[in-house]
Amino acid sequence: MLNNAMPLLQRAGLKQTYKYLLLPVMGCALLLLLTACQNADKEPIKIGILHSLTGTMAISEKPVVDATLLAIEEINAKGGLLGRQLKPIIADGKSDPATFASEARRLIKDEQVAVTFGCWTSASRKTVKPVIEQYDSLLFYPLQYEGFEQSPHIIYTGNTPNQQIIPAISWSNKHLGKRLFLIGSDYIFPRVANWIIKKQASILDMEIVGEIYQPLGSSDFDSVAREIISAKPDVVINTINGDSNISFFKALFEADITSSDMPVLSFSISENELAVIPEDHSRGHYAAWSYFQSIDSHGNREFVRAFKTHFGKQRLISDPMEAAYIGVHLWAKAAQLINSIDAKSIIFRLKTITMEAPQGIVAIDLNNHHLWKQARIGKIVAQHQFETVWQSESSIQPMTHPLGILQDDAEHYINSLFDLWGQQWSARPQEE
């Protein structure tokens, strides 16, 4: 009897101990479970960044990558998006439209990115567009461009012609003169831009005294300079892209064409391009953008300080960089509001989103996925900076079809260029 009773008693004692242990243990388990539930789904959100890191466009596009990364880091520093960190996946478009398309496909299909920020040239955007649309994905395009395009899957954070070209020509009409000389690289943007400018010039009774296109990457502008001198324009409208601008301004400088005689109004020269053009060559000329690094506002000072803290004091900031930076923040705001990173829902929600960008208030247009932006004209001053000489009263509504130009006419013109260039978005480089 005694021998049987003892273990029973011991067990009873143990049971008592368990009872006292059970509550705290259960409490802990409950807490763990709760935290586990909250911590679930914490893997980072992949963000595609698609720009040329090599090739002729790399010099322009690399800073845009940095601005995109800055916005991503800012979001991550504030705890990420929806409790998840953003993980940038950077792809190299190698300044080649075909590579842009294949890399976009890789980002979406293989990397499963939630959104892609990228492209610079219209040529690269036009090859990436069908890929983005095919996979119902989302692209933020940070550059000013020629317009006449819309995609339910692309948010254009750069300027449309009515936010850059048209105000600039109007301003030029009032302040510089009526005789325009058009010079541009031979690809889609300069061709279409000048097509619009010619229409505007006719409305404003302006005169086109010359129109020349040089292949992308060309460095021979001596003959161009001679032609400009002989045409005697009031203003040279420059849509040359990339490092050709170095040769162009050098040729003008050497031909003694000064900014006071024949100012150049450029649409593709930002602070970053100025860095490689000698100050003597560029000083006093003009450029039209939404954003200049020199804008004196609280928002811009913060942005410039943040960028320089991240990437170095000597770094310059340009309009496309700001546009890329805005794009990331707009996307994150929309995702935050709908608590999802689903591309379609974000696109819809973006339509009610505005933000105080470094350049001022920006908003996405209800109809065409472009940004309401400021228009500014800057005069080139020292240290690769612009001094704003004119700016729009408020944000300008983006228009993909300026001056009442019909889509059919635009498409017809654009397609004829595409055919002319042998199913390319730019003229073939000159044979050596």
Add this chain to the structure above:
Amino acid sequence: MHLLNRFSDLPVRYRIIFTLIVVVLISEVSLSFFAFKQFENSMIAESIQHLRDIRSNRIYSVRTELTQHIQINDIFSSLPETAEVLVAYNKLPGNRQTPDKSGEAIEHLIHHLGEQTGLYDLFVIAKNGDIIHSAKKEADFNTNLLTGPYRNTALAKAYRHAINQLQTRTSSIAFYMPSNAMAVFIASPVILHGQLLGAVAIQLDWKSLADILGSITGLGKSGEVVAGVLHGDKAYLAPLRHMPTSEMDFTVPMGANLAGPIQDALQGHVSSAFDVDYRNIPVVAAWGYIPELEMGLVVKMDKAELMESVQNMQQNAIMIVLGVMIGTVFIGMMLARTISSPIDELTETTLAYADGNMEERSNISSHDEIGLLATAFNTMADNIKRYNQDVIDKNLKLKAYGEELEQRVEERTATLSAANEEIKSFAYIVSHDLRSPLVNLKGFTGELDYTLKEISEKLASIKDKLEASEQQEMQKLIEEEIPESMGFITTSVEKMDAMLAAILKLSRLGRRELVLETIDLSETAESLVDIHRHQLQETHSRVDIGDLPCIRNDRMVVEQILGNLIDNAIKYLDPERAGEISISAVSRDSGIAIAVTDNGHGIAESENDKVFQIFRRGRHTTVQGEGMGLAYVQTLARAQGGSITFESQENLGTTFTVFLPCIENNEV
């Protein structure tokens, strides 16, 4: 720890109730707190989400509405009638308005469009700024927007933008004097065949937009939509519920600690938070920006209304906590009773048992832990009872054995002491009584000597009478043989006398009464060693006397013991090497052990048994002695309950250790 100990001192039932209350209270309060927080958070999150949704919907609706109007205006600008009337007007010298066919057509069109779309007014404006057609024909009609009285109105600004930038422009919302109301304008250029002809504009009634924005559907009792625009450094507000007829005449300076949401909205931010509104009342708000109108929009709800439900929930939670608390105390008491009453009962039983009532047993028969404990207690009590009986029985037996044993020991001891006394008296008798005949033997031997001298004298007188040979023989007998024999006898008698004296001494030593005094062992040893100083110097030996204590004992006994041991040690030193003798003592509780160590000849193992026998001596015949030393030492030691032992190695040396027990005074 102290508190815990005091808690352990409390009766079980209080501990159970207390523990239950604490555990339930903690879990309940933490759970209800958690649930309440969750509820509060989700309430707030839900409300904010709700306000955000309304905010987004309103902004989307207004923007859609505006977009439609922009499209209408675009169509309006591209209608052939519009172009026609502008072309006609621009052609006129001096730009004078004359009613003609195209004028009628456009008038009709404007009226029709206005009716169809609900627009407040429509305008056709010439390239030079003249308003040439208007549906309402208010004061602005026929004035010039570049030079006329209304050149600074929103309509004029929109017109200028449309003309200069060749694109449609929506004006921000502002008071429009000709209509005496707030208005929004959309202006578009009219371009035909690459020619700018002029512009068209439409006027939107602020009221129609405010109706879209200001609907309070889904905003509860205190919900409100506030629209605001920025002019200079002041925000002009239209609180669309609390001041329904407002014309945006409520101003808040930018940067003021008032109406934070609208100020933030006017800077282009889309957000939501708790803040104070234009009335300085705490609200929960969601806000955004309408770019077309450059207008901030705030959808808000008083925090008090939101918190009302939270407070209700809080009260409910407190009531539930209290209810559960009371229930817990009640259940705790019941539970405590079922546990503690059998424990009390068992405790009583155990206490009675502890007081000596070995027949006390527990009556608890439940099957729980307490029941088991009670059963175990009863079993234990039974077992203790049985063991107790066994122990008593065994004790009795043991006592009997003990008594018997004691008796036997006593008997044997008596026999033994009798035998011992017998031996002692025998030794005494032998030594004492044997001396008498020995004295006689000695005496008569002296007598014989004397007689022999007489004989020798007598013989000298008769010397000449004898022959030379006889004389020689006689002389040899008397002078050599007899004295030789006499010498042997005398020697033997003396030897025997000495032996008897020794035995007598031994037997006396054994019975000697001790005279206790304090003896300094070091001093004693030194004086004893001093006796041999000369001999020690000769043999280059030395005696090392350690740190010896003072003891209380009989001086004669101690001197005898030490003396004999030192004598022995010196005697049996090996002449081949320098002698080294050490004397040491170790005090113990029970007595003192005195050791004398030498490096002399040592004792062969075969002699170990004989060391303490009387008249036994070491094998080294060169050494003088009567062989009684160690026997005395042993006798003296034993006489006071001590002992002597030795350790030896032949040719290396010997250690004799004498143990003398402490002697109490009263024993003497």
